[in-house]
Amino acid sequence: AQKVTQAQTEISVVEKEDVTLDCVYETRDTTYYLFWYKQPPSGELVFLIRRNSFDEQNEISGRYSWNFQKSTSSFNFTITASQVVDSAVYFCALSEANYGGSQGNLIFGKGTKLSVKP
């Protein structure tokens, strides 16, 4: 069965610290997609990244970077030089492609609440 585990429930850091949010997933499919979303206090989830299972290249976008390792079924997210505006709940999610490609539903982890203090 598919499952996403975010073991860190809450993390608190001081501004400018680097922080890594862990995500471990389980799936039997060979084709799947991994996502990270950010949920600020306003409620709407904001898309950060989508990765397919065949692309293990790490990605960097500004202060954000993602490390995808199929060998350990992990898709970790690092924020470099954190800022107060990064405070939010971050969700890792998995979607399988077994419905014919475009379909599928996201299976979310429980989320990690990140608090960045000034």
Add this chain to the structure above:
Amino acid sequence: KAGVTQTPRYLIKTRGQQVTLSCSPISGHRSVSWYQQTPGQGLQFLFEYFSETQRNKGNFPGRFSGRQFSNSRSEMNVSTLELGDSALYLCASSLRGPNTGELFFGEGSRLTVL
């Protein structure tokens, strides 16, 4: 461009009543998904619609239903409300489906069942 709009934003109902939530996707998006978010269960998939057809359904009882109209707007309905239905209901839209790229989420409808 306008984002995903969900109405109402907040509502309070009593047990046994029914509720209808509305979602207007981003213009041009044909896929609409619904998720329930609770502190205990987290984010759980309800259903996905594409061009007025339900393509995928989560593990929820039949009291939860939805539909999509020809203009891609979607509604979900919960009948015979129970206390456990209190949650934030999130709608998400995308061009072709959840696996094809970014899902755009609305701010949600927060339902409280008393």
